[in-house]
């Protein structure tokens with residue numbers, strides 16, 4: 004054994020033994036290699052913790068003021084805290100609000116509940132005597148707000164502080180926290196530390212990124228044969244609350260919290276409050292959580308009172324008593340022999356009181372746990388001989404929930420949108436209709452009202468954007484796509500289980516609300532009076548606002564009502580409901596989103612609720628080929644996520660033989676809790692065009708290869724640079740020879756009048772019609788390659804102040820060739836820019852090898868793309 008290794012081994016053993024780890028099987032076969040490698044593994048973990056902290060500087064560590072007077076308080080509103088903020092994790096605005104808003108209404112208003120933010124308490128130990136730690140993992144902030152809620156509801160000292168500590172899971176090294184104990188271990192059952200864990204459920208019942216550190220730490224310790232299986236006995240009491248969604252498979256529901264529960268039990272930690280599980284779909288997660296907390300809170304309160312002398316001011320007859328800080332739970336009359344009676348020094352009276360809540364029975368030495376509180380705990384106790392209960396044995400808890408759910412099913416269906424979701428959607432500008440529908444004024448509608456250009460549907464299909472109503476009859480959908488600009492404020496579900504509103508009412512209210520919004524645009528500078536007047540008549544409806552329109556069980560009646568009002572329909576589905584596609588009446592243009600070309604990438608990008616999401620997508624595409632009207636495969640290109648595997652896309656498109664393939668670069672909508680996207684994932688227009696061309700060529704290969712069922716031939720028809728959109732169209736359906744010149748011309752536009760007549764005729768007389776029956780010629784400016792780049796020349800391009808692009812054209816290497824006014828750049832300037840580009844590319848190659856662009860994935864799943872050839876693309880000049 005080398006000296007260095009020997010030192011490492013010795014210090015590792017010393018550290019572990021000193022920290023109280025029980026080696027109950029230190030065999031000769033335990034070599035220095037095994038220990039060393041184990042130690043190294045931990046080091047890596049610690050490193051990754053540190054990394055994760057530095058990557059996510061937004062992580063909030065908040066804690067009610069500590070006993071420790073040295074803890075630096077960060078007052079959220081105080082300017083004087085600026086200096087310390089530089090070293091501390093900065094709370095996001097959202098968290099800031101949460102902390103202040105999440106104070107439960109049942110807390111007397113005169114009791115200070117202000118929560119200060121702290122850095123992770125220096126040397127904080129979860130296993131310290133008398134401590135209460137609330138820890139949570141969160142991605143979309145549900146669990147963090149529940150943790151804050153619990154903390155806010157605990158008694159505080161008169162100055163608003165409390166010894167309870169709240170820490171996000173990733174800020175602590177759990178392996179170290181649990182294995183290495185504390186320098187102030189508990190001495191009795193009364194000052195045993197309490198850990199409350201609030202955990203979300205992530206895709207397919209896995210831990211979220213945030214809770215993997217806890218999961219890995221506990222898992223490793225609970226399975227390490229060198230660690231006493233009862234390592235945490237008498238050292239830790241815990242309670243776990245899992246958060247999940249019943250919209251997902253029931254076996255995934257709160258699975259991480261169930262596993263954590265089992266693992267902590269396996270380590271001998273004492274469960275003080277059963278396993279709580281909250282369903283975000285149930286309407287009011289906070290209410291469910293409060294119910295769970297009702298029984299937990301007294302246990303925490305007793306600990307606070309017993310160990311810290313803090314008593315809750317009770318509200319009686321609407322008047323809260325003044326907050327009392329007792330000097331010890333006996334009111335200051337402490338006995339000398341504190342050690343003996345465990346913690347506060349009170350006598351038996353107090354012990355009796357604690358016996359009411361303390362589930363640990365000293366006489367049950369060696370048993371797993373005893374509790375007379377929860378059914379589940381009793382069940383566990385009965386199974387002592389078999390060790391800890393299996394996941395399946397969560398039966399009792401689950402069966403209560405199942406019962407509740409069945410009761411719910413029997414009663415009238417619920418409304419889809421909860422008041423909280425409604426408030427959040429309204430805040431984002433949605434006008435809600437009835438219980439599951441909404442309209443919103445599209446920005447392109449306003450753009451074109453002001454003569455600043457229409458959307459890509461104007462360029463590709465000739466809609467008038469200012470007469471287009473964006474609506475949805477179902478705010479719910481069956482995905483949680485990473486690029487969803489709705490940031491998951493909408494409900495989710497695999498099937499329709501809600502109250503169903505009348506389709507005529509929906510259309511009528513939607514049109515009225517839309518027209519009212521149009522009226523409200525009159526005062527916007529630059530609105531063209533003629534267009535404003537015309538905009539009062541809705542001519543088109545984009546059923547793509549949010550959610551999944553075809554989930555709505557009366558979608559056919561809704562579509563027919565729109566057609567009756569001569570409103571054309573553009574319906575976008577995410578391809579998760581093939582049965583609904585099969586029975587759908589004519590739609591002016593039916594879209595299926597093809598967000599990824601393989602099952603794995605679809606899983607990563609759409610985060611679907613259905614396990615067989617890819618199969619569903621394929622079936623949906625297959626059904627498109629039988630439809631009489633226009634169909635579209637819609638690809639949202641997200642660089643680093645779904646922007647390769649052209650062959651996979653081509654195969655999917657070949658399945659549907661869609662009329663069009665629309666490719667659009669994802670729009671970056673800002674950072675969000677629910678998304679991992681960043682600016683570098685938004686492709687430039689030229690990249691979308693290149694992608695489209697590769698796809699077209701691949702489809703052509705399949706066409707030319709022939710075989711039993713080759714795809715039709717597609718051509719690059721249109722582009723709309725303003726929104727990074729490109730259109731591939733079927734040559735057989737949309738490329739027509741001009742009867743006069745004989746020249747081939749694209750006919751991707753729609754004859755709306757004709758369509759409306761045909762749709763009504765089919766509805767009333769059953770006469771079928773097809774794609775070619777309502778085509779119209781595409782104007783020159785809308786064609787791919789036109790100098791207008793899809794911008795209607797009757798309008799005027801407007802750039803945001805200071806956002807005018809510096810260059811308009813670039814060569815194949817990305818070096819600018821033309822200025823913003825489309826004038827060729829001077830030779831010298833081009834040479835200079837070329838030189839700069841070459842230097843950047845060379846440096847990039849030195850760092851990254853021959854790759855032209857590099858993607859780095861952060862531990863949180865964010866994918867950052869670097870490509871020196873894009874260095875001049877985003878340059879802008881002020882006016």
Ligand SMILES: Cc1cc2nc3c(=O)[nH]c(=O)nc-3n(C[C@H](O)[C@H](O)[C@H](O)COP(=O)(O)O)c2cc1C
Nearest residue numbers: 141142143144145146203204205207208247248256
């Ligand atoms: C992408 C994604 C996948 C999810 N997968 C599951 C699941 O498989 N099972 C489940 O019960 N809940 C699932 N959920 C629901 C989450 O547990 C729930 O939204 C929870 O509120 C997330 O907690 P947080 O807001 O604190 O991050 C999922 C949520 C998202 C966003």
Ligand code: SF4
Nearest residue numbers: 480482483484487550
């Ligand atoms: S299908 Fe649409 S509404 Fe649903 S998550 Fe994806 S983008 Fe959002």
